[in-house]
Amino acid sequence: MPAAPMTNEQRGSKFELDPGKAPRRDIVTDIIVQPLHTISLLVRNKPGVLCRVAMVFARRGYNLESLVVSPALWNAGDGTAPGEYSRMTITCSGDPDALEQIIKQLEKLIDVVHAIDHTGQAVIECEVALLKIKVGLKERTEVLQIAENFKAKVVDFGAASVILRCSGETEKLDVFIGLLKPFGIIELVRSGKILMARGLDET
Amino acid sequence: MLQKTTSGGDKVIQCLEREGVEVIYGYSGGAAMPIFDALVDSKIKFVLVRHEQGATHMADGYARATGKPGVVLVTSGPGATNCVTGLLTALMDSVPMIVLTGQTITSMLGKDAFQEADVTGITYPVVKHSYLVKNAADIPRVMKEAFYIATTGRPGPVLIDLPKDITQGPCTAPFVDTVSLPGYEIPGRADAALVKKAAALLMKSKKPVLYVGHGSVISGAGKAIMQLAEKLNAPIVNTLLGKGACPEDHPLNQGMLGMHGTAYANRTVQHCDLIMAIGARWDDRITGKLSEFCKDAVKIHIDIDVAEFNKIVRPDVSLAADAKLAIEDILPLVSKLDTTDWLKDIAGWRKQYPLKYAKKGGLRAQYVLDRLDKLGGRDCIITTDVGQHQMWAAQFCRTTKNRHWLSSGGAGTMGFGFPAAIGAAMATGIPSWCVVGDGGFQMTLCELATAALQKVPVKILIINNSYLGMIRQWQELFFDNRLSGADLEGNPDFIKLAAAYGVPGKRVTRAGDVDKAIKWAMAYNEGPCMIEAEVVKEDNVFPMIPAGAPLSGMIIEKPKAKMEKPTGST
Numbered sequence: 001m002p003a004a005p006m007t008n009e010q011r012g013s014k015f016e017l018d019p020g021k022a023p024r025r026d027i028v029t030d031i032i033v034q035p036l037h038t039i040s041l042l043v044r045n046k047p048g049v050l051c052r053v054a055m056v057f058a059r060r061g062y063n064l065e066s067l068v069v070s071p072a073l074w075n076a077g078d079g080t081a082p083g084e085y086s087r088m089t090i091t092c093s094g095d096p097d098a099l100e101q102i103i104k105q106l107e108k109l110i111d112v113v114h115a116i117d118h119t120g121q122a123v124i125e126c127e128v129a130l131l132k133i134k135v136g137l138k139e140r141t142e143v144l145q146i147a148e149n150f151k152a153k154v155v156d157f158g159a160a161s162v163i164l165r166c167s168g169e170t171e172k173l174d175v176f177i178g179l180l181k182p183f184g185i186i187e188l189v190r191s192g193k194i195l196m197a198r199g200l201d202e203t
Numbered sequence: 204m205l206q207k208t209t210s211g212g213d214k215v216i217q218c219l220e221r222e223g224v225e226v227i228y229g230y231s232g233g234a235a236m237p238i239f240d241a242l243v244d245s246k247i248k249f250v251l252v253r254h255e256q257g258a259t260h261m262a263d264g265y266a267r268a269t270g271k272p273g274v275v276l277v278t279s280g281p282g283a284t285n286c287v288t289g290l291l292t293a294l295m296d297s298v299p300m301i302v303l304t305g306q307t308i309t310s311m312l313g314k315d316a317f318q319e320a321d322v323t324g325i326t327y328p329v330v331k332h333s334y335l336v337k338n339a340a341d342i343p344r345v346m347k348e349a350f351y352i353a354t355t356g357r358p359g360p361v362l363i364d365l366p367k368d369i370t371q372g373p374c375t376a377p378f379v380d381t382v383s384l385p386g387y388e389i390p391g392r393a394d395a396a397l398v399k400k401a402a403a404l405l406m407k408s409k410k411p412v413l414y415v416g417h418g419s420v421i422s423g424a425g426k427a428i429m430q431l432a433e434k435l436n437a438p439i440v441n442t443l444l445g446k447g448a449c450p451e452d453h454p455l456n457q458g459m460l461g462m463h464g465t466a467y468a469n470r471t472v473q474h475c476d477l478i479m480a481i482g483a484r485w486d487d488r489i490t491g492k493l494s495e496f497c498k499d500a501v502k503i504h505i506d507i508d509v510a511e512f513n514k515i516v517r518p519d520v521s522l523a524a525d526a527k528l529a530i531e532d533i534l535p536l537v538s539k540l541d542t543t544d545w546l547k548d549i550a551g552w553r554k555q556y557p558l559k560y561a562k563k564g565g566l567r568a569q570y571v572l573d574r575l576d577k578l579g580g581r582d583c584i585i586t587t588d589v590g591q592h593q594m595w596a597a598q599f600c601r602t603t604k605n606r607h608w609l610s611s612g613g614a615g616t617m618g619f620g621f622p623a624a625i626g627a628a629m630a631t632g633i634p635s636w637c638v639v640g641d642g643g644f645q646m647t648l649c650e651l652a653t654a655a656l657q658k659v660p661v662k663i664l665i666i667n668n669s670y671l672g673m674i675r676q677w678q679e680l681f682f683d684n685r686l687s688g689a690d691l692e693g694n695p696d697f698i699k700l701a702a703a704y705g706v707p708g709k710r711v712t713r714a715g716d717v718d719k720a721i722k723w724a725m726a727y728n729e730g731p732c733m734i735e736a737e738v739v740k741e742d743n744v745f746p747m748i749p750a751g752a753p754l755s756g757m758i759i760e761k762p763k764a765k766m767e768k769p770t771g772s773t
Contacts, residue, residue: 048324059328100513104510104514107510108510110387113386
């Protein structure tokens with residue numbers, strides 16, 4: 001069943017951004033960053049849709065903190081063919097007024113089915129990080145201990161390095177990475193945040 | 204007998220025919236050959252322009268004058284990139300347009316083929332939507348969607364990039380009559396509770412003003428707005444593009460507001476206690492300094508595009524709806540308002556600050572346009588270019604009919620006026636005056652050939668001051684008269700130039716000759732004709748609100764003291 005069109009007030013309420021979030025210090029780059037907003041987009045999987053979405057941000061001089069694109073299922077309308085829709089989860093920072101405009105401009109794109117800002121909402125969020133750490137015999141125990149406490153998995157075990165895989169909320173990964181930083185992180189790959197609204201709320 | 208197989212190009216043209224397209228403006232080229240071939244057997248008229256930009260503005264003029272989408276057909280690469288300005292112009296002013304561009308064959312996409320350009324990529328920011336068709340079977344669906352998207356909601360241009368192998372190869376896909384666009388919602392009627400709230404606010408107001416924009420023209424809301432204005436006894440102001448939605452000769456209509464609007468329109472907005480925007484978007488040319496704009500007034504915003512709410516102004520009530528439907532919904536909920544004192548104030552401002560200009564010292568552009576207005580201009584379509592002449596025309600040529608005033612507002616595209624007049628005159632058959640400056644006219648004057656060939660009743664009125672007048676005005680007022688890039692020395696003899704295309708023309712240098720020339724042009728309907736008015740070189744448009752200044756900073760004449768450089772957007 002297609003969802004009933006939103007009233008203007010409902011639209012408005014979506015744009016009430018959480019003012020309580022304070023700027024934070026990025027654990028890797030050590031730079032103070034503005035509070036992050038997470039926007040979830042359901043888009044039609046058409047060529048160029050990513051470009052159109054990116055341009056809404058680029059035109060206003062906004063940088064995307066992270067962007068995850070993946071196939072989506074959407075049950076509105078009958079007979080959704082596989083691969084017809086994609087999900088984009090975008091985290092970015094910026095002042096609420098500009099973000100409100102960005103979300104509305106995203107919604108305006110023909111290929112965007114909906115754009116929802118989940119900031120301040122009850123959501124399940126998750127991110128995966130892979131860390132390659134240069135670690136000799138001496139420090140190995142310590143590193144593995146940290147890994148164990150964060151329920152990180154050792155996915156590669158070499159003579160001079162280990163690769164750890166850790167998943168969870170972004171803040172948890174930030175702390176994890178911060179703790180391992182002194183041991184020498186050679187490479188770091190983060191998946192970017194994905195999330196889902198709790199209960200029956202739409203993501 | 205062997206039946207001819209339908210090619211992709213045939214299908215494209217057949218789809219256009221099904222959409223009721225009467226005329227295509229364009230320029231041929233290699234990658235578009237199969238589409239041009241299909242045109243041979245079609246009843247659609249093709250107008251070969253002289254530059255692709257002209258084609259886009261003609262289609263634009265056609266669309267603005269009729270409300271029907273204008274159609275452009277060009278080739279790949281440079282043919283397509285020459286359309287970018289026209290796309291921007293149409294997008295900024297919400298004009299429905301379909302632009303078909305040829306493209307290299309699909310196997311050569313991205314390989315720097317001859318006349319290849321990433322046209323969908325280049326045009327992303329200047330289209331409402333676009334398609335790159337990589338499968339001939341998609342043609343009917345894409346064409347149907349394109350027309351639907353271009354003409355519904357807030358109209359805009361849609362580009363369709365058609366690789367040559369797709370248009371050359373067979374297309375057996377059936378026509379489609381429905382569209383499925385799950386991401387595309389069009390507001391129709393406004394939320395009833397919000398309509399009630401808006402009506403209640405109107406009833407509480409003592410000094411309301413209706414601020415009418417292009418959305419009112421597009422939606423045809425004029426009649427409903429007049430009913431509302433008369434019921435409430437509320438004054439109307441309109442934007443540059445809102446001209447014509449409500450007749451400007453109605454006593455409640457204060458004419459254009461904004462940077463070069465009438466002083467009384469701006470005073471009305473400055474002193475109102477409620478402003479209701481109807482299909483208008485609080486442009487920086489309207490609001491001036493935003494933090495001081497209608498600071499204490501209640502704001503109601505009617506727009507079909509929800510992204511306009513809170514973009515510039517946070518309205519007290521926003522109605523996401525078609526302008527006409529929203530006003531019709533408000534009408535039964537309001538009753539007569541006592542605005543006697545308010546209208547008295549406005550009448551006072553009208554008396555105190557009438558539109559005026561110097562009558563001496565040579566031929567004045569304002570006089571020419573004033574005479575055009577008096578000698579039947581209101582029965583014609585008037586298109587303008589961009590600059591001083593545009594503002595004077597907006598002030599002195601009062602528009603009384605919907606879709607009779609066409610001007611490039613948002614984009615401010617020089618070179619728009621002349622081709623737009625060709626498109627408008629072709630679409631409607633109504634004689635069309637294009638008021639242009641000597642600068643802008645030279646940007647698209649090659650279309651003299653198109654106009655002459657098509658014998659369209661376009662009356663070109665060149666306001667020639669041998670300057671880029673608005674630039675010169677700003678440099679005089681704000682930059683110590685240090686003129687830079689403003690002098691149009693080397694202008695041609697425009698009358699001789701027109702004659703070279705077989706277009707008759709008359710030069711006017713004295714006020715006494717103006718009426719005769721206008722009457723001559725009005726009577727000449729065998730094709731285009733030209734009047735070149737050699738006007739005072741150094742005249743300024745007033746009133747003026749310097750960019751970034753509040754409405755109260757409006758100047759009526761050139762101030763004695765030196766002025767600060769403007770801080771507004773441009």
